Amino acid sequence: MNFCSHCGSAALVFRVPEGDNMPRFVCSNCDTIHYQNPKVVVGCLPTWNRQVLLCKRAIEPRLGLWTLPAGFLENSETIGAGAMRETLEEANARVELGPLFTVISLPDISQVYMMFTARLLDLDFGPGTESLEVRLFEEDEIPWEQLAFRTIARTLRSYFLDRKDGQLGLHVSAIRRRAAVSPAMAAAA
Amino acid sequence: MNFCSHCGSAALVFRVPEGDNMPRFVCSNCDTIHYQNPKVVVGCLPTWNRQVLLCKRAIEPRLGLWTLPAGFLENSETIGAGAMRETLEEANARVELGPLFTVISLPDISQVYMMFTARLLDLDFGPGTESLEVRLFEEDEIPWEQLAFRTIARTLRSYFLDRKDGQLGLHVSAIRRRAAVSPAMAAAA
Numbered sequence: 001m002n003f004c005s006h007c008g009s010a011a012l013v014f015r016v017p018e019g020d021n022m023p024r025f026v027c028s029n030c031d032t033i034h035y036q037n038p039k040v041v042v043g044c045l046p047t048w049n050r051q052v053l054l055c056k057r058a059i060e061p062r063l064g065l066w067t068l069p070a071g072f073l074e075n076s077e078t079i080g081a082g083a084m085r086e087t088l089e090e091a092n093a094r095v096e097l098g099p100l101f102t103v104i105s106l107p108d109i110s111q112v113y114m115m116f117t118a119r120l121l122d123l124d125f126g127p128g129t130e131s132l133e134v135r136l137f138e139e140d141e142i143p144w145e146q147l148a149f150r151t152i153a154r155t156l157r158s159y160f161l162d163r164k165d166g167q168l169g170l171h172v173s174a175i176r177r178r179a180a181v182s183p184a185m186a187a188a189a
Numbered sequence: 190m191n192f193c194s195h196c197g198s199a200a201l202v203f204r205v206p207e208g209d210n211m212p213r214f215v216c217s218n219c220d221t222i223h224y225q226n227p228k229v230v231v232g233c234l235p236t237w238n239r240q241v242l243l244c245k246r247a248i249e250p251r252l253g254l255w256t257l258p259a260g261f262l263e264n265s266e267t268i269g270a271g272a273m274r275e276t277l278e279e280a281n282a283r284v285e286l287g288p289l290f291t292v293i294s295l296p297d298i299s300q301v302y303m304m305f306t307a308r309l310l311d312l313d314f315g316p317g318t319e320s321l322e323v324r325l326f327e328e329d330e331i332p333w334e335q336l337a338f339r340t341i342a343r344t345l346r347s348y349f350l351d352r353k354d355g356q357l358g359l360h361v362s363a364i365r366r367r368a369a370v371s372p373a374m375a376a377a378a
Contacts, residue, residue: 001194005223008192008199019318021278022263034194038262039226040301073227074211078294078363079301089210100292100361103303105267112229112268114292129208170359172289174267 001025006032038110041151042082043070044118045159046095051136052156053120054143055090058132062148068155069093070115083116091134093125098168102155105174113151117159117168150175190214195221227299230340231271232259233307234348235284240325241345242309243332244279247321251337257344258282259304272305280323282314287357291344294363302340306348306357339364 003010009029016023017033025034045068046053054066069090073082080097087093098117105112127134137143139160147153154175162168192199198218205212206222214223234257235242243255258279262271269286276282287306294301316323326332328349336342343364351357 003192003194003197005190005192005194008197010197035261036264037228038264038266040229072224073301075225075227075299076296077227077299078296079292079361080294080363081296100359103268103289103292105269107265107267107270110264110266112262170289172268174269 001034004030004032005034006030036110038112040073040079040082041070041111041113042073042079042115043068043086043113044083044095044097044116045101045155046087046091046093046118046120048120048123048136051138052142052159053091053093053125053134053136055127055131056133057130057148058127059130064132065148066143066146067148067152068115070113070152073114079114080116083114083118087118088128090128090131091125092128093134094121095119096121100170101168102151102158102171102173104151104154104172106151107174108177113155115151115155190223193219193221194223195219225299227301229262229268229271230259230300230302231262231268231304232257232275232302233272233284233286233305234290234344235276235280235282235307235309237309237312237325240327241331241348242280242282242314242323242325244316244320245322246319246337247316248319253321254337255332255335256337256341257304259302259341262303268303269305272303272307276307277317279317279320280314281317282323283310284308285310289359290357291340291347291360291362293340293343293361295340296363297366302344304340304344 004027007030011028012025013028014023017026055069056066057063069087071086087095095118101117102115125134158171193216196219200217201214202217203212203214244258245255246252258276260275276284284307290306291304314323347360
């Protein structure tokens, strides 16, 4: 943020506004306070009998790796509508949403993932513009080493564990950036 | 949004960027796309035995009405940490969070509420700068006609119903703006 989006002034100061306790971009010209807040990522884990639908990413980040259909919640949208829209956009798939399944905070990148379970309504799916390939996987076929994001791996792991237990729960958690490991530490490990 | 926050140009156009399907503010000078997304409101329903803690708002909107401690999730924060921070700020109260309890989409104002149940750790609470008064209420004392927001009323109603059933669940829902009712329609109702 280099300029005030309200008045166009370059006189932005990053400071704690009066009555606040966090620093914000404040315009010294028109006094507008520019708040920045986390974004919500919504998506789902679509299933067909015992199989799970994954999408191979056609875009960065993580081009070529596998993911569940998910993306940024848009203004004027409910979380359920957003999850279904992303599934349609990325996998051309129509689903009936089940319960909210994982809620994962990513404080290092200021995102909150909200993933639903979902049931594919038909097998008439295929890659949207952001996917190279879309297909169904049995549990033992999941490409664990080729998953795009830790949120996706965690959601899939929770799903298969819950399925073994016979009951899907809600999983609220957080994922933090992995600590950097020096070559010496890695060698010692 | 009148000016590009990246380059300061006033040449903003509200249009659908290439490869996108929603209109965004796009800078014709530097090509920056300015995405706007929903905000997350986090908070909790603090209890002490059978009583629930409410805060009387000292600020607009809804000054003088009662609410649960809640506010905007900040960057770099998990949803649980945000809920506890808001509870400390608005009620000077320390809580142990319970499970996530309500997730309510408000598409008309592009917000998602996420409320936890919580247990007060002590009775050493009191109004923060955004509250006029903080006190505990038995169920039959709740000022239902003096609640600040429909999200709060829904969270409290769900809590008392679940408590009667002996089990707290997760409640995912949406609240839309009430349709305007003409005086004639109101009279006929």
